[in-house]
Amino acid sequence: MRSASLQIHLAFKLATALLAVAGSVVLLMALTRLIPGDPATVILGSRATPEAVAALNARIGLDKPLIEQVLAFFGRLFSGDLGEDVFNGRPVLALVAAALPNTAALAISAMLCAIAFGVPLALLSARCPGGKVDRLVAYLSVGFISTPSFVVSIFLLMVFSVTLRWFPVLGAGESGDLSDQFWHLVLPTTALAAGWIGYIARLLRSSLLEVLGENHIRTLRAYGVSETVILLKYALKPAILPAVAVLGMGFGDLLGGAVFAEVIFNRPGLGSLIYDAIRTRNYPVVQGGVFVIVTLYVSTNLITDLGQSLIDPRERARLAVGRQ
Numbered sequence: 247m248r249s250a251s252l253q254i255h256l257a258f259k260l261a262t263a264l265l266a267v268a269g270s271v272v273l274l275m276a277l278t279r280l281i282p283g284d285p286a287t288v289i290l291g292s293r294a295t296p297e298a299v300a301a302l303n304a305r306i307g308l309d310k311p312l313i314e315q316v317l318a319f320f321g322r323l324f325s326g327d328l329g330e331d332v333f334n335g336r337p338v339l340a341l342v343a344a345a346l347p348n349t350a351a352l353a354i355s356a357m358l359c360a361i362a363f364g365v366p367l368a369l370l371s372a373r374c375p376g377g378k379v380d381r382l383v384a385y386l387s388v389g390f391i392s393t394p395s396f397v398v399s400i401f402l403l404m405v406f407s408v409t410l411r412w413f414p415v416l417g418a419g420e421s422g423d424l425s426d427q428f429w430h431l432v433l434p435t436t437a438l439a440a441g442w443i444g445y446i447a448r449l450l451r452s453s454l455l456e457v458l459g460e461n462h463i464r465t466l467r468a469y470g471v472s473e474t475v476i477l478l479k480y481a482l483k484p485a486i487l488p489a490v491a492v493l494g495m496g497f498g499d500l501l502g503g504a505v506f507a508e509v510i511f512n513r514p515g516l517g518s519l520i521y522d523a524i525r526t527r528n529y530p531v532v533q534g535g536v537f538v539i540v541t542l543y544v545s546t547n548l549i550t551d552l553g554q555s556l557i558d559p560r561e562r563a564r565l566a567v568g569r570q
Contacts, residue, residue: 259551263544270540271533272316278529279312288527289332306332306529319533328537329530338534341519346538349515352507353500355431356438357493363439364446365486369477371447372454383447390444396506399437403510406433416512434507442496449492453485493550498543 286302287294303309307318322329328338371383407415413433420426457463458481466476505517512518516535523531 256552259548263548266544267537267541268320271319271537272312274533274536275312275315275319278532279308302332308529323537328534331531332528333526338530341531342516342534342538345514345516345519345535348513349501349504349508349517352431352434352438352504352513352515353497355435356500356504357442357497359435359439360442360446360496361493364443365450367443367447368450368454369482371451372458372481373473373477375455380451383451387444387447390440391448393440395437395441395503396510398440399434399507399510402433402437430511430513434504434511434513437510438500438503438507442500445492445496446489449489450485453488454481457481457485497546501539501542501546 286299286306286308290298290302300309307315310318319329326339328342330337331341367383367387371380374380403415406412414426414430417430454477458476463476463481466480467473471480501516504515505520507513508515508517509521516539520532520535520539523529523535
């Protein structure tokens, strides 16, 4: 029975994820039709003949009704075909596969940075609630959260690259040179992680204070267990469970935020690929790139949600009640 309940839960979440991906594709195709101007004319130039424009529209599929475009896209998708680049005929899947590692590296490094700084700040804040350190962490966290990542990107670029010249200005570093690639990754990682450092610090602090107020923690204090041991050994593990789902959503947001960082820092990746495709009205690349980002975002949230259901005892209890 428990297995059946988990399977139903998994099927519901999977169906929701598939609907979200399909809805995003339909919305994207609908929006491309609302953009002023004929994409074929923009691509070929104002002097293009009507025959050439009609041929390109047929090649891209823009001469068909929206529902046919959607069905054709999903039909090609089952065979692993995301379309072709309008300008050079390269498969969109190959372009996305070449750009994805840089975007994934940026998002993963930003999440690791947010965890590495956010968790210690939460522990410091929860250790002395209401004290000077707690207030300082609160001010810093709110500042980080309220500042958009693209503003942080421009600030870091101007200060540490242009003025102080401590870090490279643009690019992703030389291929094969890990130290150079790491050096190029520092500023965009910091810009993306800043807001999530504050968010994790505030969320985990609140969860820690809730755990620290429970009866078993009072018993440990009565037995003379140090506050540091209580925080790290007894409070951190249960307190971090509510943050698991948020971290999954955070990784999806970081993938989206990487678009701005890649454009500002001129890093090759999905963000730069989609941005350049939008400027040139290269719709197959736009659709393929956005589809991959949305799929990664939804998949990350799905895996996180299911992982929380298996890890958190409260979620397991809720599923158990639901099957009875």
